[in-house]
Amino acid sequence: MNSAILAVIWGGVALAYRDFYAARHWMAGSLLTCIGAFLLILQYSIGGAFPAVAGNFLIIAGFWLFYTGLLAFYGIKIRSILLQLVVIMSISLFSALAEYSNWLWLAAVHGLTYLAALVCMFVFLAARRHKSPGAYVCLVAVFLGVGCQIYNLYLTFRISAKDIDVSYFLTLYAYNFLVMQFSAGLLTFGFFILTIDALRKEVERLAGVDDLTGLPTRKRFNAVLNLADQQFKERDIPYALLLIDVDHFKSFNDDMGHRAGDVILQHFGKTVSSLLKVRQIMSRHGGDEFCILLPASTKEQAETLAKRIKEKLSALPITVDAKPIFVTVSIGIALRNSETTVSQEADIFDEADKALYQVKRNGRDGYEFYHAAFEHAE
Structure with a gap:
């Protein structure tokens, strides 16, 4: 029984x-x-x-x-x-x-x-x-x-x-x-x-996972980011934050429909995730905005990843309704290392966002590192 x-x-x-x-x-x-x-x-x-x-x-x-x-x-x-x-x-x-x-x-x-x-x-x-x-x-x-x-x-x-x-x-x-x-x-x-x-x-x-892309949510990403920031403050371990927007994403949605937009976001998430190493984490923060955290990474490593993202996306078009679409992105990068002067009020997300804004001002499809001059840019 x-x-x-x-x-x-x-x-x-x-x-x-x-x-x-x-x-x-x-x-x-x-x-x-x-x-x-x-x-x-x-x-x-x-x-x-x-x-x-x-x-x-x-x-x-x-x-x-x-x-x-x-x-x-x-x-x-x-x-x-x-x-x-x-x-x-x-x-x-x-x-x-x-x-x-x-x-x-x-x-x-x-x-x-x-x-x-x-x-x-x-x-x-x-x-x-x-x-x-x-x-x-x-x-x-x-x-x-x-x-x-x-x-x-x-x-x-x-x-x-x-x-x-x-x-x-x-x-x-x-x-x-x-x-x-x-x-x-x-x-x-x-x-x-x-x-x-x-x-x-x-x-x-x-x-802790985004329904559409399968990437970690913002809450989970922030927990890892807080740990990286704590290790930087206590042990001077550097890290980098990449803030990424898919270029002209609204146009894709308006011209081809939201289903095409979802396919593009999934393609982007899968493609970029394949480039990340152990402990590196990417999150979808909403809409077409993505973040990548590179713990214990230098400026050179962050720049290398930004270049690889652009190269891989340009080499792998996505087909939507029998039409090949090449996705480009704008990437803003902020750093925490021994060379950066950080105030108590400094927000690394805000710094990456200002670097991202500068890329968009320059015509998109590129990357830029944050520096203090952006604070005075119009």
């Missing part, structure tokens, strides 16, 4: 979030354990070895799917691993069928295969450098499961050696089974915590 309920829940999650592939694995794993448990119940009514072999096989396969679900959750490709699991489960099945009438043999084979799945999960989770609360819950659950399976194998060895009788074995196994069920429930709870945390992070990410 627990497995059936979990299969329905994970199925709902998989339907609601089609790209959340881990939920599909956990749904399939829960479904297999549900069917396997049902077959184990049937063994008491129909007899024979088939229900026991098939039931345990499906339950173990379900736990292997829990493991592949973890891999999928952390973005690890599992195609080759699935092939390995097919081999493992095939060996387990043929080994069980070799002595299917010997229940001690079946218990040993199933226990070892189950233990292998749990150990793989434990090693994988323990190796993660950054663990969320859900990962710690899963680790505890898997640790309990490993302990239970080792104890089951120990009991199987004891009874096969005739150190204990069957009734005593079944009593100990029953208590151990309760702990196993607790660990399985705890593992699923850990999966839910992992899922909730992942969805929360996705919501936070979407809240």
Whole structure:
């Protein structure tokens, strides 16, 4: 019943979030354990070895799917691993069928295969450098499961050696089974915590991303800019700010429609983003205005990027309604380094905007660095 309920829940999650592939694995794993448990119940009514072999096989396969679900959750490709699991489960099945009438043999084979799945999960989770609360819950659950399976194998060895009788074995196994069920429930709870945390992070990410271009929002950009400014004031680490306008963007919107304008903005965002290095961030601040922050960068590096932006845009026209459009931009650049004299009231955005205004006065399609003379320009 627990497995059936979990299969329905994970199925709902998989339907609601089609790209959340881990939920599909956990749904399939829960479904297999549900069917396997049902077959184990049937063994008491129909007899024979088939229900026991098939039931345990499906339950173990379900736990292997829990493991592949973890891999999928952390973005690890599992195609080759699935092939390995097919081999493992095939060996387990043929080994069980070799002595299917010997229940001690079946218990040993199933226990070892189950233990292998749990150990793989434990090693994988323990190796993660950054663990969320859900990962710690899963680790505890898997640790309990490993302990239970080792104890089951120990009991199987004891009874096969005739150190204990069957009734005593079944009593100990029953208590151990309760702990196993607790660990399985705890593992699923850990999966839910992992899922909730992942969805929360996705919501936070979407809240900090512009809907049209996929670039960071102004709020997120400002947080990084404040950090760069703090590092400049405290440790004299330079940085540069580029303020960019798409030239004649209003004309594109008026002549070709807003859809064409959206395509141009998306093209610009994608093209320029491909030029940025690690830690460099670009944001859409509204309309056709974009900002780029270059932490720990010199004047020469800022100028090099401005030139590359112009060159790449001129080399990559965008096609709108079968018409090639070459996009040009105006770029205003403001710097913070040891050579700049900055007052407490100075605003780097204001400085970049004045440099941008100077580019527009000069005919657009260019870049300009801010300098104090702009303060007195008409």
